[in-house]
Amino acid sequence: MSARTTFWIVLIVAMSAWVQSLKDRIADLQQQLSNTQLQHEQQAREASDALALAHAEIRELEHGHAQRLADIDSRHQQEFADAQTAADRTVADLRNGTVRLRKQLAAASCPAGLQFAGPSPGVNEEAPGLRPEDAGFLVRLADECDADLRAAQAVIDEDRRLCGPQPQKEP
DSSP: OOHHHHHHHHHHHHHHHHHHHHHHHHHHHHHHHHHHHHHHHHHHHHHHHHHHHHHHHHHHHHHHHHHHHHHHHHHHHHHHHHHHHHHHHHHHHHHHTSSOOSSOOOOOOOOTTOOOOOOOTTOOTTSOSOOHHHHHHHHHHHHHHHHHHHHHHHHHHHHHHHHOOOOOOOO
């Protein structure tokens, strides 16, 4: 065997070994790529599951919040009806004379130097105070305002329960 033949044989064997090492390296890289793809797919499934769970929890919180607000509204409507009934009862008692206002209101006097032009049409100067219709209006208005205030405070309380207290801004 000549040196030239030996050279070519050694070169072919070396190149075959080098090609085999490249094939092995490619196979290793393909396996790593496959493993990485499997890991990414698993992570994507886990992230999707976590997102679906978070959405379900948010929907549950929203549903609970909406239900509590509906309960507040229902209580407000009932309190409003109760206030109307109580106001009607108080107005009826005022008209019957079984309930009186604590203090009669008198007509306002004019400051010094101003002259009073006389009674306005429809005003009875001899009977100072509120007419029963005016007292009834004020009683109804006060009861309605109380019911509205309780409902508004309940909504604020529910908001704070859900969201937590908001930090105070410095002036």
